[in-house]
Amino acid sequence: MKKIWALLVIVLAFGVYLHADIYIKTKTHADAMSMMGQNQPARDSVTEQWLAEDMVATNMENQSIILDLKANKMFIVNHGEKTYVETDLPLDMAKLLPPQAAQMMGGMMKATVTVAPNGQTKQVGTWKCAGYDVTISMPMMMMTMKQAVWAAANVGVDLNKFMAKAYGNIMKAQNMMFDEAAVNEMKKINGIPILTETTLDMMGTQNHRSSEVVEISKKTPPAGVYAVPAGYAKTDKLSMKDMQRR
Secondary structure: OHHHEEEHHHHHHHHHHOOOOOEEEEEEEOOOEEEEEEEEEEEEEEEEEOOOOOOEEOOOOOEEEEEEEOOOOOEEEEEOOOOOEEOOOOOHHHHOHHHHHHHHHOOOOOOEEEEEEEEEEEEEEOOEEEEEEEEEEEEEOOOEEEEEEEEOOOOOOOOOOHHHHHHHHHHHOOOOOOOHHHHHOOOOOOOOEEEEEEEEEEEEEEEEEEEEEEEEEOOOOOOOOOOOOOOOOOOOOOOOOHHHOO
């Protein structure tokens, strides 16, 4: 009888493991900022990512980004307005923006990115990380971002497929100014960024923010995490509210 119970426990545990997906939790803090008469208070937020065999879901405060890698589709979901846009992969953000915004993105909002390893290592949480110096510049908007990125090549789970197929598309969805060249430069970072310290300088005003992965594990995802919620309306373009949340 004991052997039967032991076997049953093993079978059940194995079944749970087979249905477990990779879960990544990231905490972000942005300092308070004042620019051109506008005051933005300090903010803390949490991003959760779920990675399955052919599906990826990135859930932020008011938005979700869902990738169906088998169908080569991306869904950008606005929970506040209960709307979503659907587009083919690889992602071309210009197709999802109003014409004026698309024109700006192709000109003054285009970013130039440089990535260089700095030869340093650092323990962040449970992960051994290598350091990278990243510069993101947008001269026409008089904006520069300096980043210290600490990335781990070994995080205990296999993220190769995610990094190869999904990472670049998610970066472009979250950063409208990133084109293919910017994404390819960011891919020089070996592994997944665990800690990113960013100093933004825009028209002489500085702001600091940090983003840190605090958990990478295998879990059973909540129901519906890889689907657009029922009742949400499909739109052809991103709204201004969608763009402001990036």
